[in-house]
Amino acid sequence: MVVLNRIYTRTGDAGDTALGTGERRPKNDLRVEAYGTVDETNAAIGIARLSTGQDEALDAMLARIQNDLFDLGADLCTPDTGEKLAYEPLRIIQSQVERLEREIDELNASLTPLRSFVLPGGSAAAAALHLARTISRRAERLMVALSRTEGEIVSAPALQYVNRLSDFLFVASRFANLKAGGDVLWTPGKNR
Numbered sequence: 771m772v773v774l775n776r777i778y779t780r781t782g783d784a785g786d787t788a789l790g791t792g793e794r795r796p797k798n799d800l801r802v803e804a805y806g807t808v809d810e811t812n813a814a815i816g817i818a819r820l821s822t823g824q825d826e827a828l829d830a831m832l833a834r835i836q837n838d839l840f841d842l843g844a845d846l847c848t849p850d851t852g853e854k855l856a857y858e859p860l861r862i863i864q865s866q867v868e869r870l871e872r873e874i875d876e877l878n879a880s881l882t883p884l885r886s887f888v889l890p891g892g893s894a895a896a897a898a899l900h901l902a903r904t905i906s907r908r909a910e911r912l913m914v915a916l917s918r919t920e921g922e923i924v925s926a927p928a929l930q931y932v933n934r935l936s937d938f939l940f941v942a943s944r945f946a947n948l949k950a951g952g953d954v955l956w957t958p959g960k961n962r
Contacts, residue, residue: 790848790859800916804924805846807909811935812839814905818898822946831873831942835935838866842928846913850923862928870934877938877945886955888943893950896943903939906932 786794787802795802815836823829841860848859890900910932917924947953 790844791851791855793849800912800919801846801849801922804909804912804916805843807905807912808839808843808846808932811902811906811909812836812843814898814902815839815939818895818902821893821895821898822942825946825949828877828942828945831877831938834869835938838862838870838931841866842931845925845928846916850925861925862931864927864930867927867930867934870931870938874934874938874941877941881941881944881948884953886957888940889954889956890943891954892943892947892952895946896950896953899939899943899946903936903943906936906939910936 785798786796788794789801815832819829819832819836822832842862844860845862848855850859890904891897910929913924913929913932916922917929944953
């Protein structure tokens, strides 16, 4: 159970923060950067939902993803060191990845195949979803870098989830544009 009755603690004033294990790390540590960028992705999805709320099915998918992103942040802020903790750490599990894949397929079923790259834009919802997609890609890059750092572990389901998330957000942006007149397609060399 999370209890937040005091927001400022002053414990980070020197530029470090506590992980879920109690270990302190600099705020620019790669692990902290990774879960901070997952949090940024979540905030961007929150903004996107302001424009997608009229589509209840899409909004419900995005709400589930926002909750999953807190799970992912909890996973990342509690490194798997192999040591026994006083609690069972929250981890992303395969069923969360599989749900995301099903929802990608569900949204994609109504879309026509692409014949060009898509420019971020069209409707407000699509533009916001594209922004969330690019932030999630940055989170993925940081998580991959973390996973390739000696002594650091990032689980396969966590990496799969963040990879599928950017796919979901891309398809969701196309889905949002479907109801608003279609995608904005890239025209190579158009302004030469």
